[in-house]
Amino acid sequence: xxxxxxxxxxxxxxxxxxxxxxxxxxxxxxxxxxxxxxxxxxxxxxxxxxxxxxxxxxxxxxxxxxxxxxxxxxxxxxxxxxxxxxxxx
Numbered sequence: 102x103x104x105x106x107x108x109x110x111x112x113x114x115x116x117x118x119x120x121x122x123x124x125x126x127x128x129x130x131x132x133x134x135x136x137x138x139x140x141x142x143x144x145x146x147x148x149x150x151x152x153x154x155x156x157x158x159x160x161x162x163x164x165x166x167x168x169x170x171x172x173x174x175x176x177x178x179x180x181x182x183x184x185x186x187x188x189x190x
Contacts, residue, residue, distance in 0.1 A: 126180070130187050137188025147188045153181050 140147060155178045157177060167175075 129165070129180070130184065133184035133187045134190070139187065147185050153178075156181075 137147060157174055160173055160177060163169055164173050
């Protein structure tokens with residue numbers, strides 16, 4: 102039987118993982134901003150669908166669950182959108 106203590110321990114671990122994810126997203130965002138600056142200098146478009154498709158393909162090849170491929174795709178499409186928004190600034 103799962104006790105409240107077990108649930109609380111799981112939630113504590115999830116909270117730590119959430120902070121790690123946030124830190125990684127912030128690092129990714131900083132890099133996306135730098136890429137946006139370089140793209141502007143080179144006159145390139147922010148949106149590169151081929152690059153995004155390649156990344157999704159690589160991620161899905163590595164996905165071992167428990168999230169299904171569609172969930173991973175949805176999550177990363179949101180990350181890509183947020184990154185494109187940063188690149189436009």
